[in-house]
Amino acid sequence: MEYRLLGTTGLKVSRMTLGTNNFGRDVDEQTSVRVMRKAIDLGVNSVDTANVYTKRRSEEIIGKAIRGDRERFVIATKVGNDVGEGPNDSGLSRKHILWQVEESLRLLQTDHIDIYYMHSFDQESPLEETLKTFDRLVRDGKVRYVACSNFTVAEMKAAGEVSERLGLERIVALQPPYNLLNRGVEKETLGYCAAEGIGTITYSALAGGFLTGKYADGIPAPSGTRGALYPKFWGRMNRPENYAVVERFKAVARRAGIPLSQLALGWIAKNPAVTSMIVGASRPDQVEENVRQLSERPPADALAALDAIPVPPPT
Numbered sequence: 001m002e003y004r005l006l007g008t009t010g011l012k013v014s015r016m017t018l019g020t021n022n023f024g025r026d027v028d029e030q031t032s033v034r035v036m037r038k039a040i041d042l043g044v045n046s047v048d049t050a051n052v053y054t055k056r057r058s059e060e061i062i063g064k065a066i067r068g069d070r071e072r073f074v075i076a077t078k079v080g081n082d083v084g085e086g087p088n089d090s091g092l093s094r095k096h097i098l099w100q101v102e103e104s105l106r107l108l109q110t111d112h113i114d115i116y117y118m119h120s121f122d123q124e125s126p127l128e129e130t131l132k133t134f135d136r137l138v139r140d141g142k143v144r145y146v147a148c149s150n151f152t153v154a155e156m157k158a159a160g161e162v163s164e165r166l167g168l169e170r171i172v173a174l175q176p177p178y179n180l181l182n183r184g185v186e187k188e189t190l191g192y193c194a195a196e197g198i199g200t201i202t203y204s205a206l207a208g209g210f211l212t213g214k215y216a217d218g219i220p221a222p223s224g225t226r227g228a229l230y231p232k233f234w235g236r237m238n239r240p241e242n243y244a245v246v247e248r249f250k251a252v253a254r255r256a257g258i259p260l261s262q263l264a265l266g267w268i269a270k271n272p273a274v275t276s277m278i279v280g281a282s283r284p285d286q287v288e289e290n291v292r293q294l295s296e297r298p299p300a301d302a303l304a305a306l307d308a309i310p311v312p313p314p315t
């Protein structure tokens with residue numbers, strides 16, 4: 001496994017980060033722990049969760065899995081999305097963050113979070129309040145690094161200006177979506193992050209499994225897969241234009257004599273602006289396969305061919 005420095009920090013993260021938003025949902029606790037153990041055995045040191053995943057079962061299961069072995073892992077969690085329906089049950093106010101960080105620490109069974117993300121930009125909370133709170137968490141030793149997810153360049157610039165002006169801990173990483181079917185960050189975000197020394201830990205590398213090629217137009221999703229279990233995901237992905245473009249990716253993979261998933265992961269890995277890519281798994285053998293595919297570099301002409309294939313706008 002290759003490790004990279006996260007932005008301008010001294011923190012080393014594996015090229016693959018384990019995604020866990022299915023832990024405790026369709027993936028039971030025992031299997032989730034086996035998935036984590038497999039990942040660490042293969043050199044993955046970076047694990048991504050959030051306070052809103054699977055009604056907090058994800059954080060809880062990770063807490064059990066890392067007990068006694070905490071420092072082998074770089075644990076990231078997030079705050080800001082809805083944990084309830086009350087007026088202060090979401091957002092990036094001091095009140096909400098300080099409540100949620102304690103819940104995350106308790107469930108993760110640790111006294112610190114390595115990377116703490118603002119899950120998405122909060123239009124209502126003043127950035128000064130949010131960033132001072134995050135800075136305080138670093139000073140108190142509860143958080144090692146401050147990061148953001150789903151921020152635009154303008155939002156990162158605004159946060160950078162506040163951190164600079166007030167001498168606060170700055171955002172060291174962005175977590176945006178990025179895969180063959182969703183290339184929006186290529187336009188300006190990845191370039192901005194590279195120029196500013198902000199690391200990127202990108203998500204949905206396989207578009208939720210769609211880029212493994214296991215789904216086909218007009219055929220029901222195989223049982224047990226996300227496509228079969230989650231109508232919202234299926235409604236988003238099960239579209240003729242997605243199948244059409246995946247067929248073109250498959251043709252490139254066939255010509256190169258490699259699996260589609262290898263091409264999908266290798267295509268992200270070739271981008272120097274990506275520090276680590278998050279990949280989820282519902283079984284240990286998927287982790288094994290994904291790590292193996294990432295270690296094999298697809299031919300350069302196949303990767304270039306993918307760049308030339310236009311993709312439909314993400315839904």
Ligand SMILES: NC(=O)c1ccc[n+]([C@@H]2O[C@H](COP(=O)([O-])OP(=O)(O)OC[C@H]3O[C@@H](n4cnc5c(N)ncnc54)[C@H](OP(=O)(O)O)[C@@H]3O)[C@@H](O)[C@H]2O)c1
Pocket residue numbers: 018019020021022048049119149150175203204205206207208209210212214224225226227261278279280281282283285286287289290
């Ligand atoms: N910051 C954010 O707003 C945000 C948003 C979304 C996700 N994320 C993070 O990114 C992580 C990954 O996202 P994601 O799960 O949407 O996307 P993903 O990594 O593209 O897809 C993971 C899914 O693909 C299938 N899969 C993985 N490896 C496979 C293999 N070798 N063969 C066949 N199927 C395979 C599995 O689903 P099945 O077995 O069920 O088919 C697995 O759960 C999340 O867990 C989360 O940590 C963050």
